[in-house]
Amino acid sequence: MIDAYTLLPQPQAVRYDDGFFTPRLHKMVRSNCGSLAGRFVQTMGNESLQLRELPHQTGERLFIHLGEAVSCPMEPPLQTEGYAIVVTPQYARLVAQDVRGLANGVATWHQMVRQSASRMPCVEITDYPALANRGLMLDLSRGRVYTLDYLKDLVVLMASLKLNVLQLYIEHTFAFSFLDEVHAGSDPITAAEIVELDAWCRDHQVELQPNLQSFGHCNRLLTTPEYRPLRESDLYWTLSPADEGTYTLLKRMYDEYLPLFSSALLNIDSDETYDLGSGRSAGLMAEMGDGHLYLQHLLRLRELAAAQGKRLMVFGDVILHHPELIAKVPDDIVFLDWIYDPLDEYKTPSVFEKAGKPFWVCPGTGAWNTLFPRQEGAVRNITGLTLEGIRHGASGMLLCDWGDHGNYGMPAMSYYAYAVAAATSWSGEAVDIAQLPQAFGIALGEPELATLHPLLEGIHRLPALWSKNRSQCVIALFDEPLMGRTLTAPLPPPDLEPLRPLPAGVQGVLDAESHHLMRPIFQLPESTLAGIEQIV
Incomplete structure (x- = not known):
């Protein structure tokens, strides 16, 4: 059992009330948005829950209601994608002005259920996005x-x-x-x-x-x-x-x-x-x-x-x-x-x-x-x-x-x-x-x-590993081993790299027409490989 929910994103407004709601005591979910109500039921993990779909009237708010059938005067926030959740000892109810809002409410509800599916703290949540x-x-x-x-x-x-x-x-x-x-x-x-x-x-x-x-x-x-x-x-x-x-x-x-x-x-x-x-x-x-x-x-x-x-x-x-x-x-x-x-x-x-x-x-x-x-x-x-x-x-x-x-x-x-x-x-x-x-x-x-x-x-706080745009672990494991980059040695100015020609005796893997100078791919000739082997 918990006293408060940990939610991500954090809702705009959360107010806790006394008491708890016990979902397993209720067997009926009512909603005028059947597709999202079905997902709501799935979050509960209770196969005995029944879903009663109601017609959606033009201009009517969307809702999902679990628990006692009572009059619910609560109005949802007017913002697009916003929703409201009310949990009382008698019922839990999600309300929204649009489908996206109700879907966001179901997402929040799912996080709440993960934390306390059997005995849920009573709460009122009003939520909407800062960015559309x-x-x-x-x-x-x-x-x-x-x-x-x-x-x-x-x-x-x-x-x-x-x-x-x-x-x-x-x-x-x-x-x-x-x-x-x-x-x-x-x-x-x-x-x-x-x-x-x-x-x-x-x-x-x-x-x-x-x-x-x-x-x-x-x-x-x-x-x-x-x-x-x-x-x-x-x-x-x-x-x-x-x-x-x-x-x-x-x-x-x-x-x-x-x-x-x-x-x-x-x-x-x-x-x-x-x-x-x-x-x-x-x-x-x-x-x-x-x-x-x-x-x-x-x-x-x-x-x-x-x-x-x-x-x-x-x-x-x-x-x-x-x-x-x-x-x-x-x-x-x-x-x-x-x-x-x-x-x-x-x-x-x-x-x-x-x-x-x-x-x-x-x-x-x-x-x-x-x-x-x-x-x-x-x-x-x-x-x-x-x-x-x-x-x-x-x-x-x-x-x-x-x-x-x-x-x-x-x-x-x-x-x-x-x-x-x-x-x-x-x-x-x-x-x-x-x-x-x-x-x-x-x-x-x-x-x-x-x-x-x-x-x-x-x-990335370890020495020699941090970089704002690359990591030494990748360079060591995946870059060209002999002539590739390193974060721990001087690098040529980035604006000169596109102009750097291929080293003498090193041929591009691709034909000359398709060679991309900004990201050269080197192929070492047999004579170079033999020289490396002799040194080793």
């Missing part, structure tokens, strides 16, 4: 393409944490009907799987938003012989806006991909266009300027997406380098303000607020380029950036779970960050770090996680 959009972006393009079964389980987890947006980051790992060579060997997600996942997400009150990289980060596409002519430069990184074929290709991709989604939004990413204007579009760059060239591409994609009934989302890093152009971006485009570092201050949300543009903030899980998550830094980043976004009028939070260079870590290593992001974006307050491990274990139904994750956090 609370999402997760999952990397499907860096070596790990998740199965449909895993993605469905993930959606259930997200719904239990009150996250309501999912994006799958796609560079080359969707099975376009005409890009077989591009996605060959990647075990791509298929159109049928997207349609099935979209329906599953809707059933769990999660919006599956399409995400398709549409400018930079197109190495796999641009090293395919048929599409090499569309490259901006020999970095094989950015689609060239100087070639009309770029827009012909993107139109064909959008026409096939976007109708699979019920969402009205499309994230085109379009971040880190390192070589824009350095190659085929150099003339346009000289004529228009760096920022205007990027803006022109953005407006072209806006037209292509609008033809499929979608509005754009775009990462804000490039446009932030040209703040004078923000005002020229149409108001129906949502900026995604990504910052993954654990900073003391986040200045960019105020830039979008002053410009009057819609924007979401995008913190990171800190789980890429590592075996163990950079958990302490992630908590600081998620908390600081999300709260700063709320203060400056952000309409959403999208947590980025990247898999740079191969998705080394186990997927579940990111779940703690998911919980922090869910709790912060829902409550609008910093999480109680002391209570978080226990609340996390209860929310996931795995109490032992309360012990595990503080230990994981401690790993």
